[in-house]
Amino acid sequence: MIPDKPFPLSRDELLEHWQDESNSAYLYTHLAPLMRDTEARTALEKLAGDETAHARVFEHLLGSAPKLEITTRTKLLLFTARVFGPRFVLSLARLEEGREVARFLREAHAGKTSPELQRLARESAGHAQLLGRLTGTRGDPWHHNDSGGNIRNVVYGFNDGLTANFGLIAGVIGASVSREVLLLTGLSGLVASAFSMGASGYLAAQSQREVDANEINTQRAELLLWPEREQAYLETVYQEKGLTADEARVAATRLMSDPDVALRELSREKLGITDESSSPVREGLVTGVSTVFGAGIPLIPFLFGGGTTAIIESFVIAMLAHFAVGAARASFTGRGWFRSGFDMFVVGLGTAGVGYIVGYLLTGILPTG
Known part of the structure; x- marks a missing residue:
């Protein structure tokens, strides 16, 4: 849907969004043929179509189609993908989607938002999630509180x-x-x-891995010694996330029925340790x-x-x-x-x-x- 009313953004801000969306569409269009498996190629073709639609929204708001400038960065990414393969480039593209979402969030915080901008932000967040699945990366790339x-x-x-x-x-x-x-x-x-x-x-990575392994072993021992206490902890966590007491109890009981699953969940919730180890x-x-x-x-x-x-x-x-x-x-x-x-x-x-x-x-x- 293309809105009839202008966005609460300046022309320069609209132009910057248009250039970013257009360059992303160009990148995904040329990356898609480089993908070997059909699922990844189809996903990139979808992303290219979505980014083209986003660019058209900003083009409509600008009143005319600006001159597309394929940035040096986009050209270098394509060159890197052709020489070394697309996986590393997809990781960079995921970060770029995160940068776009971060910009939408900053604009919203400053009061420069609208239902259409919010829709574009949600779709960009979905793009980052899709690229995360393709690259085996978790988390939201507009947050940078981990190792990066x-x-x-x-x-x-x-x-x-x-x-x-x-x-x-x-x-x-x-x-x-x-x-x-x-x-x-x-x-x-x-x-x-x-x-x-x-x-x-x-x-540094080896030390962190050893620390994590030691903490997980400690958590495994806790799970064996006092499972009731660990289940109660999970129930509290789930209630804080919005579940009722009964719903939290059912979810925690189901997790505790499988020790491996329970250990992973407790490691994540209590220790902040995920399966992603460097x-x-x-x-x-x-x-x-x-x-x-x-x-x-x-x-x-x-x-x-x-x-x-x-x-x-x-x-x-x-x-x-x-x-x-x-x-x-x-x-x-x-x-x-x-x-x-x-x-x-x-x-x-x-x-x-x-x-x-x-x-x-x-x-x-x-x-x-």
Whole structure:
């Protein structure tokens, strides 16, 4: 249904919604043929149709069809899907649907809503749920109170490698070393950062897995020792969720009849532990590899030349990368992308400045040979 009355949004806000919906339709349309199983392909074709219908709503409100701009991000997602397969891209698309829902929610909180906007928000939430089923991911992607999975590890690994190695390279530039020494230092920093971050990611995930396993074992013992107490706990939880006392008792009794099901439910309700456990090896690899890419950014110009030109090029691309990774972090923090990007830009600038000054000062203090 296309509404006759304008939405309580500005033209710029309507245009932003239209571009997002149109790019999503384009992405799903071109991802669908890449899916091997019929169910997933059919699901993406449905999503493409839904997004096209959403775009038409905003097109009607704008009064005419704007010029469609396929964003660089959409093009990169399609390229990644064709080269590496669509699964990772579907995870990113799920996050994008979550971002759309989050925008609808922010607008509603500000009083900028209508029945039609609420319908579009519900459908976008359904899209995120469907993509979650395709990727085996649970939860609402517009909430970011958990680890964030591989996507977040990529962002923070890249960020750590970029900032640490940028500061290191700035330091040796301040010390006026040769291009060869700079490359050796930068590559050493890259390898060290990658192993450090990868090991940290692995150990963190492994430690969390061990903690969860210990808590589940404790809960299993509680279930064996005092099942009546655990059933009473579940009944209380279900009543707090709106069931009557009788309904809660029936539901809890049914769950307690199967110890495995009861353990999973109690682990989720009491401990906040679900079946989704992170793989320590995967966490370590994702974090380590993303750190390599981040740490390699400031080194690129020095692989092809040296002197002032390479220094300027390294500074420019590193600062742009800081801004980009800051903007990407906004997906998890809920802040504006420009403010988040600018904050990281300032961090990068400060890191380079401190590194350069320290390198310059130490040159006059430490013996050189």
